[in-house]
Amino acid sequence: MVIEILAHEVAALYGEHGHQLLFEHVFKDHQLIKTSLVEEPYFVNHEVDFIYLGALSEKHQFTLLHKLLPYRERLKELIEKETTFFITGNGLDIFGTFIDYEELGIVEGLKLFDFHTIQRYQPRLNNYILGTFEGLELTAHKTQFSESFYGEDFQHIFFETQQGFGMNRQTNKEGVFYKKFYGTNCMGPFLLLNPLFMKAFLNQLNPTLPLPTNYDTLVEAYHQRLEEFKSGQYYQLTKS
16 A cells, blocks of 8 residues: 655644554555655656544644645546555645635635635634544544635545534534535544544545554543543533
8 A cells, every 4th residue: 555644744733643653564565655835746647545634733734735725636537446544633724625714815726615714813713522423432632723615515524523613613513525425624633633533434445454562552632532521520611
């Protein structure tokens, strides 16, 4: 397998470095390519099996977006060919129609999915998330300066939240799930926080991939987190 981590040195905010460490372990017997922000992406001229992008600053997000714009059709081709993508945090924003930055104004996105993003520095939005995807309960966290809004007929929702907001404070619908493209504004390490989903996700990629050595501990912590999130003892910092 060939795995590419985009903008690895800057798309590592919050717990995203945990994802990179996870992939170094899981794909230790495969070709793992870490592309920097200034390099031409490996996927441009080569076949890849999996592309990952995490959260990054608004400045680096803007730079990466302009770096990827010339390769829009290649990205579309890979998505339609069912290459696996896993995109977290504001990395997802660049795949929409446009981003309305507070300081830079409206900037064209990759236009691969029908949603747009509005970025404002106030208020900062913080939530814990309890959601469901194909029968699996999901736990996650959000901390962001942006909200995204689906087009009127958008159908490719990743999951729905039972606690916390979705793409914006007026919806419980979160992220993008299309073919093998998984995208969420939830921050990393999303996979490590959801070991049952992680196991299914990795099995879909390649049934021979190893699980983390502490997988049982991750599952134990996941069930404890589910219990705590459902208990009502916590309140959301940002309400809809």
